[in-house]
Amino acid sequence: MIKRRITRQVSLGSVKIGRNSPVSIQSMTKTDTRDIAATVRQVKSLESLGCEIIRVAVKDISCAQAIKKIKSKIKIPLEADIHFDYRLALEAIASGSDSVRLNPGNIRKKEHVVEVIKACRKKNIPVRIGLNSGSAGTNSAKGMVKAALDYLKIFEKEKFFDIMISLKASDVYTTICAYREMAKVCDYPFHLGVTAAGSAQAGLIKSSIGIGALLADGIGDTIRVSLTGEPENEVIAAKHILQSLGLRKFFPEIIACPTCGRCQVDLSKIVNNFYDAMLDTKYSTLNTKIALMGCEVNGPGEAKEADMGIAFGKNAGTLFKKGKIIKKVSYKDAVKELIKLI
Ligand code: SF4
Incomplete structure (x- = not known):
């Protein structure tokens, strides 16, 4: 079992971060924040998948003001993403943002940071010091840590400790080293x-290695898997990372064979449909191992350790439970029948 690093705890709206609270999942909307309807639609879609914190881009004062209406229509806490202009943070805080992310690389003036600290203290909300390697003017892990520590001094001098920190580089190993230090x-x-990780496939691998290595060390209290493309993929990826390490449980354990020359159906389609069905939160507490196997010759045998599953022949599958055959089902009804058995 992973022994987590002992940290302070902050509250981001209703979500606790740090100490013994579960590692939370966050994502960022990809809509123009001023488009309230589109932003709310995206947040609701992410909420339904299990996103626990949402961040929105605040690129001007209208975005900061839009937060008020967005917040009134969503359930999960919202963090305002602030760059360049500390006044945007003040406006976002006034609009009810549950946290602000400041980029130390482009909000540098001490007196500006102190203004934000005062506003956060008044509303009792935390700040994330969100350092990115590029904008911090350094590409080394040591340089990132030094920049974060220098920035931290402003907060600590003000006796403000409701802080979260991120040290993201686009290089995976630099990211790991920075957080470890x-x-x-x-x-x-x-x-x-891992910032600007990339496409659904490359970005997913980079994020899984970077975030996964740190979580396995017990480091990390909330995660965002940055992927180019639909933010829904970020939330699903985060769930898989956390469940793979035994830190959270979101769906039953699914075993799927890689297929080989014996497989006569489109197993990948079946597996994808089944994964989608299992994302429903009603299955999250299920302590069941389910196998999806490409052939009836080896399937039930290979999946002996599974509680139940299905092994396919030509256009049909055999449902099995603890290695014993239950019944034959058509390829078309396979997922439906398996869900019924669950
Ligand atoms: S279960 Fe069957 S189809 Fe899948 S890898 Fe094994 S032998 Fe091949």
């Missing part, structure tokens, strides 16, 4: 991520 010198909770 930072974990040695502070006890603030960490938001983990």
Whole structure:
């Protein structure tokens, strides 16, 4: 079992981050924040998949003002993403943002940061010091840690400790090293991520290695898997990362064979449909191992350790439970029948 790093705890709206709270999942909307209807639609879609915190881009004052209406229509806490202009943070806080992310690389003036700290203290909300390697003017893990520590001094001098930290580089190993070093010198909770990770496939691999390595070390309190494309994929990926490490449980364990020359059906279609069905939160507490196997010759045998499953022949499948055959089902009805058995 993973022993998690001991940290302070902050509250981002109703979600606790750090100490013994579960590692939370967050994502970021990809809509123009000023388009309230589109942004709310995207947040609701992410909420329904299990996203626990949402971040929105605040590129001008209208975005900051839109937060008020967005917040009134969504359930999960919202973090405002602020770059360049500290006044956007003040406006987002006034609009009811549950947290603000400041980029130390482009909000540098001490007096500006202090203004934001005062506003956060008044509303009792945390700040994320969100450092990215490029904008921090350094590409090394050491440089990132130093930049974060210098920035932290402004907060600590003001006796403000409701802080989360992220140290994201687009290079996976630099990201890992930066967080590991930072974990040695502070006890603030960490938001983990690999920045600009890339496409659904490449980005997923980079994020899984970066975030996964740190989580396995016990480092990390909330995660965002940055992927180019639909944000829904970020939430699903985050769930898989956390479940793979035994840190959270979201769906039953699914075993699927890779298929070989014996397989006579489109197993990948079946597996994808089944995964989609299992995303429904009603299956999250199910402690069942389910196997989807490409052939009836080896399927039930290979999946002996599964509680139940299905092994396919030509256009049909055999449902099995603990290695014993239950009944034959057509290829078309296979997923439906398996869900019925569950
Ligand atoms: S279960 Fe059958 S189809 Fe799948 S890998 Fe094994 S032998 Fe091949």
